[in-house]
Amino acid sequence: MSEQTRSETAEQTSEKLVELAKRRGYFFQSSGAYGGVGGFYSFGPQGAALKGNVEDAWRDRFAVQEGNMEIDAPTIMPEPVFEASGHLDGFDDMLVECPDCGESHRADHVVEDNTDYEDAESLPIPEVEEVIAEHELVCPSCGAGLAGQAVEAFNLMFETNIGPGDSDPGYLRPETAQGIFVEFPRLKEYARNQLPFGVTQIGRAYRNEISPRRSIIRTREFTQAELEYFVDPEEDEPDLESVEDVEVTLYPASEQNSEDGGELEITIGEAVDEGIIANEWVAYYLGVAKPWYGAVGVDMDRFRFRQHLSGERAHYAADCWDAESEIDGNWIELAGFAYRSDYDLSKHDEYSDDRFTIFKQYDEPKTVERATVDPDMSYLGPEFGGAAGDVVDELETLAERDRSAFEGDVVEIELEDESETHEIPVEKTGFSVDEETIAGEHIVPHVVEPSFGVDRLVYTVLHHAYREDEVDGEERTYLELEPEVAPTFVGVFPLQNDDDLEAVADDIVDDLRDAGLSVTYDDSGNIGRRYRRQDEVGTPFCVTVDYETIENEETTVTVRERDTTDQKRLPVEDLAETLAAIREGNLEFEDL
């Protein structure tokens, strides 16, 4: 198949999928009755169920199985949070439009690329405009002068007001992560001040994208599933052994930069040994994520991990890999795996009143000698008046720096803005050297962040599940969804409209629902049409009650499998148990 043909086929798949999604209740543009609004999508009944199942699978793997804790924080947080996180500045793009060719460019980039300014982003807008005029900067595309063009600020965060008036601005979070970081002081208490520990959150995040694109792949409101794993960088190590044999497709930065670079098939263990994945924590989570993606239905032949190029890394990330899936011949980002070091917690520690540190107890308490002063204020006060406080500070500093200064009868000190030295009798300083026991120190934990985009994953799962084939000469469309995530697990039909058949079918529906399965009942049209209907939404199994069911002594029904359309006759008695076992992955249909 030629490149072009393949891409055309892929486009058709995407179009058909979007059409199916609208028609069958997977997802569709929201507020359609009011003309629609860009970048916002609603998940319909099928889509919401699929998404919920994917989230449950994520929760099970990344919270429950990993022993992490899940929280649920607000989507709106006050301005200071984002001052600390860097989103208020860093998320603020300055755009300047070329008067000639009409192209928009990042004004700060234009300035940085052509002047000595290194951090133009931090400059106020009027100043950027001035710099552009002074240096007679030109449009990178066509070379026309940009002097005099207005620079416009565009912040990707949605702003709102908390309470009445506009004195208390708030923002819709641009990533769920901040909700975890901000609550760290309380979460660390909950974790009993022990590293390492992990906190997960599944929730919405918001970015006022300049141009949302490609249905639910890039929207303005989306769902993230994030894990923030807090570690002691000196002590904690991931359980690499448990994932070292996981085979992955890697696309490292070095390969992306080289002309004939390509993807590597390699195990996690080898990739770490060869230094391809520099950070062991990142390697560990790549190893955890890969089989998980496979289990929810991502086609592993259209999946890879790509390392960020140095230029595209976020301000905090030391090393970063993305999980990517191929859609329409393009690679889209499904997840980011970043080692964020202590960036976030340090910032919040600095900006807030709380401590974002963990007290790390030493194996053995350390005993240190410490020189301290305890000045006699009844002497220093009258002697130095208002400068007494400064004198105390100076004495404290001096004691730490130079004990020998206290060996004589008097101590000589210099105050900052005075040239003359002052002499203070040593006995008035309260100088002493004491042994002090130090049990540990406060450290800022480092954080490893696997961050998953749920909507894109749902899209990928649907796209990779889309199938067309022929059954008895008739075309068929079906979704080969994994039973674990399929929105509806089983359809139950009476073969025909017949009160006796319907009664049995109703009972079966109740039984299956009692067993915790997602069931749909359908008695309209002929049986083939009902099978096709379920195929199209990806229901893995259909149960049909026929006359044999009610005529024979042993009550049996046919169970039809979606992908093969094979049917087997099973006793109604064990039906719920059998199907539940299949859903749990403990039993295969073909082995029945």
Place this chain on the structure above:
RNA sequence: GCGCCGGUGGUCUAGUGGUAGGACAUGAGCUUCCCAAGCUCAUAGCCCGGGUUCAAUUCCCGGCCGGCGCACCA
């Protein structure tokens, strides 16, 4: 945000300066003993605003929305 193209029942689409036709889907009924069959009937549509015109779904302008390209995506 810029440029190009587009917007007709739930979905896909035909067509027109005098307000629309099909296919599929959906509902009711008939038929039907396992894969989108057949028959009858029914429900349902010209994105929004302004302009031109006796008359606009159609032509013009603007907006909204979508696709693609550019830019953006911490």
